[in-house]
Amino acid sequence: MPPVAQSDVARSIVDLVFLKLADIGPQLNTVDTASYVPKLASSWTFEDPRTLVFTLNTQARWHDGMPVTAADVVFSFAVYRDTLVASPARPRLSRIDSVTARDASTVAFHFAKQYPEQLFDAVYHLWIIPEHLLDTVPRTAFVSHPFGRAPIGSGPYRFANWVAGQSLELQGDPDFVGGRPGIRRVIWRFAGSPDAALSQLLSGEADLFRYLTPEAQQQVEEDEDLTRVPYLSSTIYNYMVFNLRRADDVNRPHPLFADVRLRRAITMGVDREAIVRAVDGPAGATAGGPLSPAYWISGDDHVQLPFDSAGARRALGELGWHDSDGDGILDRSGTMLSFGITLPVTSTQRRRMAIIAQEQLRRLGIDVRLVEVDFGTFLEQADAGAFDVLFGSYGGDPSPSAIAEVWSEAAIGGYNYGRYANPAFDRAVTHAIDATDLASARAFWAEALGIINEDAAAIWLSASVPLAGVHRRLQNVTIRGDNATATLPEWTVPTAAMITRDQAAP
16 A cells, blocks of 8 residues: 555555656656656646646556546545555655645645755655545555555556465556556565575576675676676665663663763774675775765765774773673673664674674673564564664665654654654754755755764664676666666566565565
8 A cells, every 4th residue: 555655565566556746767866856757747847936737647547447637646645644544655745735636637736835855755755546446445544455455556567466475466567658568477575584585586486686795796696697786876774773762661761872972982882884894895885874875965974973992992981881890791880781782684784784793892891682583573673662772774765854754853653763862953954854955955964964973873884785686587677776676667578577576674
C-alpha cells in the first residue's frame, strides 16, 4: 500500500506497480528541476512561485482499465496527509497547502512559500493511488487493507502473485502508457541472509543482488556470467546511534549515554576510517554526519569528531572511568563501562563493522556486547527504544531534508530511535529547509550538522557508493542510488529473467 510502505523492498515494488507525477533524475539532484522525468504528468510549470501545475497524460490507465485523472491525485494527497493513515511521507508534504483539480487532466499544487525543493516534495514521495478503488476504505484501515496484498496501480508492472516469506511476482503491463517493459516477468525472492542471496547469484538462480561486500565483489569478478554494476549515486549511510533514554524506560535518561561527554569520548575512540576501509575496501567513504553521498550538501566540508584514542582515554579518565580491579574493563563506583550494540543478523556489512568497533573500544577498556537479532526483532527494538546502541542504516530519500525526519525532536517515535533532541539543531534544520535560496540553505545545514556532530548523537560510519552483482544477460542496466530497480522497466534480457533481491537491509 503506497502511503504506508516503509521498507526499501516494499518501496521498490510499489515504484514498479504505481506511478508518481514525475520522478527524480538518475543523479538524484533534488533541486535541479530540469533533471526530473515525466511519469503520470506529461508536463508541469510554475504558474507563480507558490503554484505548481501538472498536466496529466490522458492515455494513462489503471490496471483495471479506468483512466487516471486529476481526482486521483487530489485523493492521493489527502490520504498521504491524513493523520489517521500516518504515512511516513506525511512530513515531506507539510509545506503543500492544498492540491486542487482544475479539470480531469490538470492539477495544481499550492505551496505555503517558495523554496528550492518544491518539485521534489510534490512528486517524490507521492505515488498516485486509485480513488475509485480506495475511497470507501476507512483511513485507519490503510495499513492492513487487502488492497496492499494485491494492489492495482498504473505503473509498468502489474501485481501477479505473492507467497509470504518466499517470493513476490510482477508481470509487465502490455498496455502501459510508456510501453511494455523489456523484462516481462520479475520475481523478488526473499533470502534468509545476505550469504544465501549471494549463493543464489553465484549459482545462477538469481540475476541481481544489490549489495556486494569486497569479498563478494571478488567472487563476482571471477565469475564469467556476472558483472559488477556501480550505483549512480547512493542515499545510504550507516551509523551507530546512542540511546539517550533507558532501554527499559524511555521516560528516564540512559545511565551512560545521557552524558554527552561520554558519547564524545566513545566516538573519538572509534577509528571510523579504518573500519570503512576494512569493510568497504579502498573505495569506501566515511560519512561526515547523517549524510548520504546523494545529498546536494554532501560535498560541503562537514566533519564529525576526529579519531583520537589518546584523547578518548583522557576524557574517560576525567569522567571517573578507571580500571580499579585490573580486569581490563573500566569501572566507576563499582559499575563497569559496558553496553550492547544491537544489529540485524541479516546485515553482513554492519556485523563486520560492529566487530571492528567492538575491538577498538575493548582496547580502551570498554566492554561491548554485540546483540544480533533477526530483522523483524531489530525493527521492533528500534521502535521501542529497547537498546543501548543501535547499528542503523538509512537509505531512501535523496534530499537533506531527510535529516529532519531521522534526527529532529519531532522524529522521536519515528526514525529518531536514539531520541536525540537539541532545540538549536532543530532551529538550524528548520531554517535550512525553509531557506529560499541554496546559499542560505547550505549555511544553515552546516550549522545543523556542526551541532549534531558536537553532540555525538551517533557514530557515523560508511557513506559509500555500493556495487550490485548482476547477471551479464541483463542489458541496459543502471542502478539508481535510492532504489536499485528504479530503472528496471528499461532493462532487457533475451530470455525470461528472475530478479532477486534480499530483504535484509532497511
